[in-house]
Amino acid sequence: MTLVAQLQLEPAVEEAMQRIFITLHQHPELSNNEQWTSEQIKRELTALNIPIKEYGLKTGVVAEITGKADGPIIALRADIDALPLSEETKLSYKSTVEGVDHACGHDFHTAALLGAARLLQAKRDQLPGTIRLLFEPGEERHTGAKAMIKAGVLNGVAAIFGMHNMPQIPVGQVGVKVGKLMASNDNFQVTINGAGSHAAMPHTGRDPLVATSAIVLNLQTIVSRNIDPADRVVVTVGQIAGGHANNVIPDNCCFRGTIRAFSKESRTLAKQRFNEVVAHTAQAYGQTATIEWDQGPSPVNNEPIVTKLVARQAKQFMTVIDPELTNADDDFASFEEQVPGCYVFMGSHGQSNLHHSDFIANPEALKYAAKLHEQVALALLARAADGDQL
Known part of the structure; x- marks a missing residue:
């Protein structure tokens, strides 16, 4: 299946994501020390009039976009921490922090979810429930999901969706697989x-x-x-x-x-x-x-109903591929052990693999990531509101 047309979002949304992505990339923070990053996320959400929810977390952010107050809750997740690695790229916006680098693209994930927050907030009055935004700290240390789950961020959540950029996959493509995806x-x-x-x-x-x-x-x-x-x-x-x-x-x-x-x-x-x-x-x-x-975490294991729904939404504006299993891990698996979920690989074609000092996440893929977050959230919320199984 080929891409039907080049995706376009409102210029303000794309410009905001690019700005946030560059800012976060220049100021990476290590696992469980993401104070500055958390404050930037809160500032962006507050500017959009999206309420911050307090769960007693040291770092990380939880926020909610609520339409119908007594409707179902769908969670969207992005991780926010960086790696203890010196960046060796020629980017004009490379890391300004010695020995710390967003070499896994968590800055990309955060910017994309904030972009989706803009899209969803504009449709707040149409939502049959609540979209809970999870900006997870400490993913690289396998501490973030555990802390968030213990704090209760999944209480009432019907399903969860997340994504990881994948530099081996071209921009405009997304890898979606039912069942095991990561080790x-x-x-x-x-x-x-x-x-x-x-x-x-x-x-x-x-x-x-x-x-x-x-x-x-x-x-x-x-x-x-x-x-x-x-x-x-x-x-x-x-x-x-x-x-x-x-x-x-x-x-x-x-x-x-x-x-x-x-x-x-x-x-x-x-x-x-x-x-x-x-x-x-x-x-x-x-x-x-x-x-x-x-x-550490169990394998990422995507629930069939949620994953097939994700694939249907993605096919409307992206090319959906069957991704290869990877021996890499992600503590999104811990969320999936609690509620039905789906994790996908978002194409972010770059010059080297994840966790490399010259890794680059292509910001052109941000619009696809934000749009997929939005469309999946709307579809999952509508299904849950209709009382269908997730």
């Missing part, structure tokens, strides 16, 4: 405790560097010898730290990494085998292991 995420940090010694006399100590090397190699068998080849699981060690001199064997060594999976069974098995491999290999080398485990 679960579990992060680990392991300390191997040995005994230091002179490097020339290794027999007098217990070398944690050698033990760590063996463990990292043995971990590769989790996927190849334990997981069904038809399933998708990734076990990656991304950081190893140990030692401080060429002639000294240290007392300990640390390594960190991540596990990604698409099924609960494989996720559970991978964790079980990880603990066994680490503990038993360390023991074989006469050492001990301390494991710190960070259980």
